[in-house]
Amino acid sequence: MEIQEVKTTDLQQFQAIMLKAVNAGNEYKKVSKEAKANFLEEIVRQIELLGFELIETAMTETNLPEARLIGERGRTCNQLKMFADLIREGSWVEASIDTALPQRLPIPKSDIRKMLVPLGPVVVFGASNFPLAFSTAGGDTASALAAGCPVVLKAHSAHRKTSVLVAGAIEKAIQLAQMPKNVFQHVIGRYEIGQALVKHPATQAVAFTGSYTGGKALFDLANHRHRPIPVFAEMGSVNPVCLLSEKLATQPESLAKEMAASITQGVGQFCTNPGVMIAVEDKALDEFLSHLKIAIQQVSPAKMLHSGIAQSYHEGIASVINDEDLSIEAAVQKTENDAGNALIASVSAAVFMERPTLHQEIFGPYSLLVKCKDKAEMLAVVNVLEGQLTGTIMGTDSDLQQNIDLLESLTTIAGRVMINNVPTGVEVCPSMVHGGPFPATTDARFTSVGTSAIKRFVRPVCLQNFSQSLLPAELQDGNPMQIWRLIDGEFSKA
Amino acid sequence: MEIQEVKTTDLQQFQAIMLKAVNAGNEYKKVSKEAKANFLEEIVRQIELLGFELIETAMTETNLPEARLIGERGRTCNQLKMFADLIREGSWVEASIDTALPQRLPIPKSDIRKMLVPLGPVVVFGASNFPLAFSTAGGDTASALAAGCPVVLKAHSAHRKTSVLVAGAIEKAIQLAQMPKNVFQHVIGRYEIGQALVKHPATQAVAFTGSYTGGKALFDLANHRHRPIPVFAEMGSVNPVCLLSEKLATQPESLAKEMAASITQGVGQFCTNPGVMIAVEDKALDEFLSHLKIAIQQVSPAKMLHSGIAQSYHEGIASVINDEDLSIEAAVQKTENDAGNALIASVSAAVFMERPTLHQEIFGPYSLLVKCKDKAEMLAVVNVLEGQLTGTIMGTDSDLQQNIDLLESLTTIAGRVMINNVPTGVEVCPSMVHGGPFPATTDARFTSVGTSAIKRFVRPVCLQNFSQSLLPAELQDGNPMQIWRLIDGEFSKA
Numbered sequence: 001m002e003i004q005e006v007k008t009t010d011l012q013q014f015q016a017i018m019l020k021a022v023n024a025g026n027e028y029k030k031v032s033k034e035a036k037a038n039f040l041e042e043i044v045r046q047i048e049l050l051g052f053e054l055i056e057t058a059m060t061e062t063n064l065p066e067a068r069l070i071g072e073r074g075r076t077c078n079q080l081k082m083f084a085d086l087i088r089e090g091s092w093v094e095a096s097i098d099t100a101l102p103q104r105l106p107i108p109k110s111d112i113r114k115m116l117v118p119l120g121p122v123v124v125f126g127a128s129n130f131p132l133a134f135s136t137a138g139g140d141t142a143s144a145l146a147a148g149c150p151v152v153l154k155a156h157s158a159h160r161k162t163s164v165l166v167a168g169a170i171e172k173a174i175q176l177a178q179m180p181k182n183v184f185q186h187v188i189g190r191y192e193i194g195q196a197l198v199k200h201p202a203t204q205a206v207a208f209t210g211s212y213t214g215g216k217a218l219f220d221l222a223n224h225r226h227r228p229i230p231v232f233a234e235m236g237s238v239n240p241v242c243l244l245s246e247k248l249a250t251q252p253e254s255l256a257k258e259m260a261a262s263i264t265q266g267v268g269q270f271c272t273n274p275g276v277m278i279a280v281e282d283k284a285l286d287e288f289l290s291h292l293k294i295a296i297q298q299v300s301p302a303k304m305l306h307s308g309i310a311q312s313y314h315e316g317i318a319s320v321i322n323d324e325d326l327s328i329e330a331a332v333q334k335t336e337n338d339a340g341n342a343l344i345a346s347v348s349a350a351v352f353m354e355r356p357t358l359h360q361e362i363f364g365p366y367s368l369l370v371k372c373k374d375k376a377e378m379l380a381v382v383n384v385l386e387g388q389l390t391g392t393i394m395g396t397d398s399d400l401q402q403n404i405d406l407l408e409s410l411t412t413i414a415g416r417v418m419i420n421n422v423p424t425g426v427e428v429c430p431s432m433v434h435g436g437p438f439p440a441t442t443d444a445r446f447t448s449v450g451t452s453a454i455k456r457f458v459r460p461v462c463l464q465n466f467s468q469s470l471l472p473a474e475l476q477d478g479n480p481m482q483i484w485r486l487i488d489g490e491f492s493k494a
Numbered sequence: 495m496e497i498q499e500v501k502t503t504d505l506q507q508f509q510a511i512m513l514k515a516v517n518a519g520n521e522y523k524k525v526s527k528e529a530k531a532n533f534l535e536e537i538v539r540q541i542e543l544l545g546f547e548l549i550e551t552a553m554t555e556t557n558l559p560e561a562r563l564i565g566e567r568g569r570t571c572n573q574l575k576m577f578a579d580l581i582r583e584g585s586w587v588e589a590s591i592d593t594a595l596p597q598r599l600p601i602p603k604s605d606i607r608k609m610l611v612p613l614g615p616v617v618v619f620g621a622s623n624f625p626l627a628f629s630t631a632g633g634d635t636a637s638a639l640a641a642g643c644p645v646v647l648k649a650h651s652a653h654r655k656t657s658v659l660v661a662g663a664i665e666k667a668i669q670l671a672q673m674p675k676n677v678f679q680h681v682i683g684r685y686e687i688g689q690a691l692v693k694h695p696a697t698q699a700v701a702f703t704g705s706y707t708g709g710k711a712l713f714d715l716a717n718h719r720h721r722p723i724p725v726f727a728e729m730g731s732v733n734p735v736c737l738l739s740e741k742l743a744t745q746p747e748s749l750a751k752e753m754a755a756s757i758t759q760g761v762g763q764f765c766t767n768p769g770v771m772i773a774v775e776d777k778a779l780d781e782f783l784s785h786l787k788i789a790i791q792q793v794s795p796a797k798m799l800h801s802g803i804a805q806s807y808h809e810g811i812a813s814v815i816n817d818e819d820l821s822i823e824a825a826v827q828k829t830e831n832d833a834g835n836a837l838i839a840s841v842s843a844a845v846f847m848e849r850p851t852l853h854q855e856i857f858g859p860y861s862l863l864v865k866c867k868d869k870a871e872m873l874a875v876v877n878v879l880e881g882q883l884t885g886t887i888m889g890t891d892s893d894l895q896q897n898i899d900l901l902e903s904l905t906t907i908a909g910r911v912m913i914n915n916v917p918t919g920v921e922v923c924p925s926m927v928h929g930g931p932f933p934a935t936t937d938a939r940f941t942s943v944g945t946s947a948i949k950r951f952v953r954p955v956c957l958q959n960f961s962q963s964l965l966p967a968e969l970q971d972g973n974p975m976q977i978w979r980l981i982d983g984e985f986s987k988a
Contacts, residue, residue, distance in 0.1 A: 091985070096925040110915050114925040117905070223717045227880070227932045230939070386721070400964060407964065411611070416956040419964070421604050430983050431590040431608040433956035438721045444953045445724070451983070452954070459938045460946070462910040462927035470894060470901065470913070484985050489924050489945070491585070491978050491985060 006189035011196075017152060018202040020182035021121040025150040027180040029118050033481075037084040039177040040146060043137055044077045046169035046176075054165050058131045061159040063303035063338070068266065069132065076132045079139050079428055083146035086451050091484040092116070094460070095474045098488055110465045113475040116458035118148030120204035123197045125218075126156035126163055127209035128305050129269045135159070136166035136186070139428075139453055140207035140232075147457035149204070150183045154194045158306045163188075198222055198231075205457055208233040209271070209448065211363075212439055219442045232456050234448050236361045237389040237440040238275035238368075239423045240382060242406055244395035247420075249284035255394060256291030259367075260342075262422035264299040267340040268365030269309070271434075272390050272423040275361050278349075278381050281371040289369070292344060293330035301332055301339040301365075309363065310338040316362035317343045325351045326358075329369060340364045349377045353384050379406055387437025387444065388414040390423040413437060415444060500683035511646060512696040514676035515615040519644040521674040523612050527975075531578040533671040534640060537631055538571045540663035540670075548659050552625050555653040557797035557832070562760065563626065570626045573633050573922055577640035580945050585978040586610070588954070589968045592982055604959045607969040610952035612642030614698035617691045619712075620650035620657055621703035622799050623763045629653070630660035630680070633922075633947055634701035634726075641951035643698070644677045648688045652800045657682075692716055692725075699951055702727040703765070703942065705857075706933055713936045726950050728942050730855045731883040731934040732769035732862075733917045734876060736900055738889030741914075742778035749888055750785030753861075754836075756916035758793040761834040762859030763803070765928075766884050766917040769855050772843075772875050775865040783863070786838060787824040795826055795833040795859075803857065804832040810856035811837045819845045823863060834858045843871045847878050873900055881931025881938065882908040884917040907931060909938060 006013050031039075047054070055069045064072075086092050093115045101109035122144040126135035133139060136153055144151050155163035167186035174183060187193060198206050198221050206222060206229065208215050215233030222231045247255060262274050279285050304310040314334075320326055320343060330344040342365035349372040352358050358368065372378040382391070391410030395403065400419065410417050415436030426434050432450030435441045441448075446456045463471060473480045484493055500507050525533075541548070549563045558566075580586050587609045595603035616638040620629035627633060630647055638645050649657035661680035668677060681687060692700050692715050700716060700723065702709050709727030716725045741749060756768050773779050798804040808828075814820055814837060824838040836859035843866040846852050852862065866872040876885070885904030889897065894913065904911050909930030920928050926944030929935045935942075940950045957965060967974045978987055 098921070098923040098925040107919065109921060109923075110912075112921055112923060112925040114927055120906075219722070220717075223714075228713070228936070230937075397961070400961075411955055411957075412614075415954070416958060417960075418604075418958040419960055421959045425601065427592070427603060427606055429592040429603075429606060430980055431592040431606040431956060433608055433954045435954075437953075442722070443724075447954065459909075459931075460927045460929075460941065461905055461908070462925060463905075464910060464912040465915045466911075466913055467891070467894075486924055 004185065004187050006187050006193045014196050014200055017185055017187065018121060018200045021150045021152050021185060022202050024180040024182040025118070025120050028150055028183045029148045031179065033087045033090055035177065036146065036148070037088040039173060039179050040080045040084040040142065042173035042177045043170055044080045046172045047073065047077060047137060047166060050165055050169055054162065057165055058159060058162040061162050062131050062305050064131070064305070065302070072130065072132045075428065076137055079133065080137065080142045082428060082451060083142045083454065086454065087146050089483070090474065090481045092451065092454060093474050093483070095483060095485040097475060097485060112462060112464050113466070113471065114460050114462040115472065115474050117461045119457050119459060120149060121202055122149045122151050122205045122207060122457055123203050124151055124153045125194060125208040125210065126153065126159070128156050128158045128309065129271070130209070131156070131159040131162045132166070134209050136163045137170055139448060141184070143453040144207070144457045145183070147454045149457045152185045152187060152197060154197060155186060155188045160188055194218070195221055199225060201227065203229060205229055206231040207448070207456065211235060215442060216439070230456070231442050232446055232448060233442040234271060234435065235439055235441060236271050236363065237436065238359060238361050239272050239388055239390045239392070240276045240278055240385060240410070241274045241392040241394060241423065242378060242382065242410070243277055243279040243285070243288065244393065244399035244403060245280055245282065245284060246396040246399045247394050248279065248288050250396065252284060252288040253291045256288050257295045258422055260292055260295030260299065262424045263367045264296065264342050264365045265424045267302050267304050268342070269305055269363065270424050272426060274392070274423055275367055276359070277367055277369045278372065278378055279369065280374055280378060285371070289329055296330040296342045296344060297332055299332065299342060301335050301341040303336065303338045304340040304364065307338055310340060313340055313362065313364035313366070316364070317366055320345050320362070320366070325355070326368070342366070344369065346371055349373065349381050353381060359385060375403065379409060382406060382409045382413070385413055387440045389434065389436045389440045390414050390416045390418060392418045392421065392423050394420055415440065415447070498679065498681050500681050500687045508690055508694055511679055511681065512615060512694045515644045515646050515679060516696050518674040518676040519612070519614050522644055522677045523642045525673065527581045527584055529671065530640065530642070531582040533667060533673050534574045534578040534636065536667035536671045537664050538574045540666045541567065541571060541631060541660060544659055544663055548656065551659055552653060552656040555656050556625050556799050558625070558799070559796070566624065566626045569922065570631055573627065574631065574636045576922060576945060577636045577948065580948065581640050583977070584968065584975045586945070586948060587968050587977070589977060590980040591969060606956060606958050607960070607965065608954050608956040609966065609968050611955045613951050613953060614643060615696055616643045616645050616699045616701060616951055617697050618645055618647045619688060619702040619704065620648065620653070622650050622652045622803065623765070624703070625650070625653040625656045626660070628703050630657045631664055633942060635678070637947040638701070638951045639677070641948045643951045646679045646681060646691060648691060649680060649682045654682055688712070689715060693719060695721070697723060699723055700725040701942070701950065705729060709936060710933070724950070725936050726940055726942060727936040728765060728929065729933055729935060730765050730857065731930065732853060732855050733766050733882055733884045733886070734770045734772055734879060734904070735768045735886040735888060735917065736872060736876065736904070737771055737773040737779070737782065738887065738893035738897060739774055739776065739778060740890040740893045741888050742773065742782050744890065746778060746782040747785045750782050751789045752916055754786055754789030754793065756918045757861045758790065758836050758859045759918045761796050761798050762836070763799055763857065764918045766920060768861055768886070768917055770853070771861055771863045772866065772872055773863065774868055774872060779865070783823055790824040790836050790838060791826055793826065793836060795829050795835040797830065797832045798834040798858065801832055804834060807834055807856065807858035810858070811860055814839050814856070814860070819849070836860070838863065840865055843867065843875050847875060853879060869897065873903060876900060876903045876907070879907055881934045883928065883930045883934045884908050884910045884912060886912045886915065886917050888914055909934065909941070
């Protein structure tokens with residue numbers, strides 16, 4: 001693997017990169033599932049062998065603290081291992097067999113089988129807020145490689161050195177695991193490079209985590225191609241949290257501490273940061289707010305990921321501070337350049353519902369409290385929101401019983417709905433949905449976190465009237481892969 | 495249900511239709527799976543009660559013969575029953591449960607569960623070539639209703655009376671099964687009405703079977719909405735059939751009869767009609783062609799679905815006849831107005847590969863034989879084709895062993911690959927894929943035939959830290975639905 005630095009105008013270079021990806025993909029899809037799993041595990045070993053150099057480089061490039069990056073490296077490795085386990089087990093291919101009925105009248109039924117097959121070259125964009133877990137060897141790369149697709153990674157410009165280090169680890173793993181040479185390629189270049197990769201005819205799918213502007217632009221580009229391709233863009237969200245009355249009245253302090261921690265976690269730079277809180281205005285809410293103010297002010301502002309993000313955040317909160325419709329409930333002073341100082345504002349539900357710009361994310365440790373007159377207005381506020389990654393209710397059992405409609409509305413707009421959990425902290429597991437209706441993502445039917453993320457990079461193919469020797473092992477009669485399959489509509493490992 | 499005849503400009507009427515669909519959908523998603531299954535089965539009973547009137551009406555409107563329409567009615571009813579069985583069994587919701595680990599360090603793991611939930615109102619377009627099985631109560635409507643989505647059906651203008659009859663049967667079933675009044679609505683109007691329905695903000699997904707022009711226009715419209723929505727457009731295909739040498743040499747006559755029957759079946763008006771045959775030029779091919787000519791000429795031309803389709807077909811074959819690059823191998827004389835007279839032409843592989851317009855479908859009983867110099871050229875021809883619904887190899891065991899690369903290439907471009915089966919005749923079963931890479935469809939990840947068609951109208955939702963009483967039955971601990979679920983990553987009915 002070369003660390004390819006690409007100039008915008010160099011069409012031949014794109015051609016060469018994508019041709020290598022296609023050829024590597026044709027070889028790679030024939031690699032056994034065991035060998036693919038070993039490859040993913042070898043990437044883990046090679047990342048671990050980078051040792052503290054990786055953490056140090058990422059600390060310098062992203063301002064993220066050591067503990068967070070060590071944690072993120074752990075998550076990155078665990079994701080790779082999770083996909084290794086998933087493909088080694090093998091049932092994820094959704095094998096299905098309908099046996100022949102040669103005597104059926106009026107016409108015989110042929111033997112029909114299907115399974116998921118890889119799409120081909122996937123272009124992955126590194127994410128600024130996860131230099132490891134959603135970048136070079138992150139969840140998108142891991143799930144695409146697990147699916148059997150070659151990956152062309154466009155490094156995020158904010159952490160190129162980190163990306164080059166990880167790409168080097170993948171390169172070593174390719175050699176040691178004897179994988180096709182270009183099954184992973186690493187591209188460095190300007191924004192236009194990413195666009196050119198998405199437009200290239202050989203590209204089959206795109207994975208992106210970032211801003212609405214960036215993700216929507218790639219989605220449009222992909223749909224305007226001669227042959228449109230799927231784009232999985234995770235574009236953020238305000239992740240509404242509904243604070244219900246009895247909960248506020250009975251646990252104002254612990255709830256305030258929990259919300260303050262979630263709002264400021266990672267300097268508010270998580271896709272699932274709670275950017276909007278919704279509550280009925282009453283004394284309990286005032287008490288919650290007084291505790292929230294104290295809790296927020298106890299968090300020292302840390303540097304944001306890079307100057308661009310810090311600048312956007314400060315422009316965002318400046319507009320909040322200057323907005324006559326909004327009141328400031330808690331503010332922390334800026335301590336150093338590029339620091340993200342937390343801010344909590346509030347607004348009446350009536351104004352919030354009239355001004356869609358207030359529903360938009362300000363990326364950083366900011367949250368807007370929407371004050372409602374009553375339960376009905378709270379529901380109305382949720383119903384004007386667009387698609388979200390998450391929706392949360394903080395409530396006692398009695399609160400919940402009285403707000404089933406609110407729970408239903410949150411389930412309609414969000415990919416993940418929580419009760420008495422903060423939205424930050426996305427568990428990597430089979431039941432996770434890190435996704436949600438547009439504009440949270442460009443495709444609510446898929447998740448970018450958890451084992452199901454592999455489903456983004458495959459399609460079903462049906463094989464009719466194939467002899468046993470021509471069938472892939474997953475579909476052969478004897479079930480040599482020992483996987484779960486649907487046989488004439490019944491799940492079975494037989 | 496009213497039979498709504500909509501004028502293009504009447505915005506209020508759209509608003510009313512979609513509002514009714516949203517409200518019906520909110521009720522319908524709470525209906526038990528048993529009640530939904532009974533509803534689908536009641537539609538079957540009501541369609542059967544229409545008796546011969548339905549067949550007669552469809553015969554008059556579509557020129558299709560009685561036997562075909564009786565068969566298609568049977569398929570329509572079987573599809574509805576298949577989805578009734580699927581939702582009654584219930585495992586299709588892909589329930590997944592990850593149990594909590596409250597003691598986990600450094601942070602506890604919450605209880606996380608997920609399942610598929612309905613998207614909301616689906617707009618279905620009736621298909622001209624399947625007035626029953628892909629129209630009013632056809633596969634799209636059946637799978638959307640099974641998924642829990644309300645349906646707004648845009649009737650195909652070529653068989654309005656048939657559509658009104660079937661809509662009446664659904665209306666009776668709604669009443670008898672006590673379903674929400676507007677869970678199905680029937681709309682009659684011009685082409686622009688369909689566009690307006692796709693653009694309406696409340697519409698969540700679109701299903702269409704028809705031309706590339708029609709399907710791609712809806713796809714573009716849906717992606718230019720403020721909130722893009724999925725469009726499942728099945729837009730046809732030339733369904734390449736590779737005729738291998740030993741097969742041609744040993745079974746020229748039976749193969750010719752089989753191909754002639756497939757090319758002329760239903761006057762060639764099937765999406766999976768074999769519009770392109772690919773073979774190496776040799777004596778065996780000449781003999782096959784002489785048999786094909788006889789077999790084709792034995793099929794009397796029948797009337798096509800409507801004048802518009804017949805006119806397009808005759809324009810298409812006129813251009814073939816006047817094309818100096820093409821040779822006519824077999825032709826049948828036109829017997830009456832609107833009849834589809836079969837035509838077989840041939841072209842050299844070199845010319846075929848240079849002229850992409852020759853790769854396009856001519857809807858009707860036409861097939862183009864691509865004559866190749868050798869095996870390598872045959873592979874090259876397959877590799878220049880765009881996405882296809884199907885790809886077929888006719889070959890002996892020895893042929894197949896020598897053409898594994900051809901089989902791989904077909905698997906790359908098609909949704910369904912067959913060996914020694916003709917592509918017409920799409921089995922309705924769990925392993926079917928009636929879909930394929932663009933431009934065969936707008937979304938190769940889904941099928942419009944078979945049980946998996948239900949997956950087009952749902953998305954996963956994740957419920958985190960819910961108490962048992964707030965969880966849907968599919969996700970409750972005791973598995974009251976008795977469905978297959980993924981529990982901590984393991985399939986189980988426990």
